[in-house]
Amino acid sequence: MVGKSSVSALEEYCAKNKLPKPHYEYIDEDDGSFACQITVMDTEAEGRGRSKRDAKHQAAFAVIKRLRLTDMPDLVDDSDVGIPTTDVVVQLRDYCVQHQMPLPTFEIVQQAGTPDAPEFTALCAVASIRRYGVSEKKKDARQKAAYEMLRIIVDDVNKLDYQMQVATLQSAQEDLEVERYKKFKTYREMTESTTGEMPGVLLCDRHNYFKQFYSELKNAAYKILSSDAYESEQEKALDVLEALKIKPKITKMPTEKAEPLLFIELNCDFDVVFAGPPSKVYQDIVGYFKVML
Known part of the structure; x- marks a missing residue:
């Protein structure tokens, strides 16, 4: 069972312990994504995804964590948990257009695994900034890479303000210096990769x-x-x-x-x-x- 998906690992766990099979119900969301409600041993959890399959895996993984099944984490391959439920590729492109940044490019740079369990690595590049995403499907790998890129380039001034208000003066100053360094590094990568035209x-x-x-x-x-x-x-x-x-x-x-x-x-x-x-x-x-x- 090593490397099993959340759904497969949960079903085998139930069969091994003579428990009823998990029950799944699906709901179509207004934004085109899907929600999946799972019930196991009177315990409910919910997962969301851009497809019914993704939502089902998210729900299975969530109920495993909620039930605190101690022998499950080593069995579950959660590589697809955390796939964005919305089209992050489109969001990233829109953000780059609005803020006069170079458009992102995507490339599948590695394919591994087996025919039954493939693994794709996607590269997302904006100027000289590079971020990667890994999944068993190419489109999900691109989504993960786009999400990681957004986390780097989005201006999170409000996040810094929040950190400064809820932290002590000393810890807030340390966090601010770290964020300043990250933003300076990102700014330098962006400007050094362009042909003299500075963004902004x-x-x-x-x-x-x-x-x-x-x-x-x-x-x-x-x-x-x-x-x-x-x-x-x-x-x-x-x-x-x-x-x-x-x-x-x-x-x-x-x-x-x-x-x-x-x-x-x-x-x-x-x-x-x-x-x-x-x-x-x-x-x-x-x-x-x-x-x-």
Whole structure:
């Protein structure tokens, strides 16, 4: 049983111990992925995946961990556990386009295993940054490689803020230095691999973009910015964005403190991101457009 998948190992475990077979139920999710509900010995668990097979393996692995079957971990091959449930390849390409980065490339660099249990290694490259993913299916190997790449290149300012708030001053400073080194290393890899064109947008270009914005939209935003009728900066900031026809993407990150952190991305030709507590981030947006417009 060494190297068995979660599903096979669990079924053999049940047969060996004269237990009822696991019961699986599938649910189609709205985003095109699948959810699988598994029941074993009155214990339930759930798995999700981009296919029913992936969801089934995730569910089997989850119930093994929940039941704490001590003799199972050495038997289970969990190489496919952790496959993203959404199309990370598309997300990575969209992120690179939005942030003016080189487009990612994918290549199957190694094929191993046996015909019954193949193993593929995919390489994902963005500029000179390289990350790998391994799975028994080529498409899942690419998904894993894309996920590892996203973890490196995505700007996680909100994550740093979260770490600084919940950690002690000393540990937060150490974490910040580590993250700074990682980001500097990533930045150097990106810039050294290009032909003199640095990724990102100059502040003066961003300022000129908003100065030359549609006059009708700017006039509507001016009225809101100069108004004293608003009770909160949040209402004013959101109305300014609506007047400019800019749709924000708002992500909330819970913290151990009472006030959560917000990560607000403004989707326009020159993307801009604000991060901070609600009491400050909306104030920053209002101040930003008072200057930029």
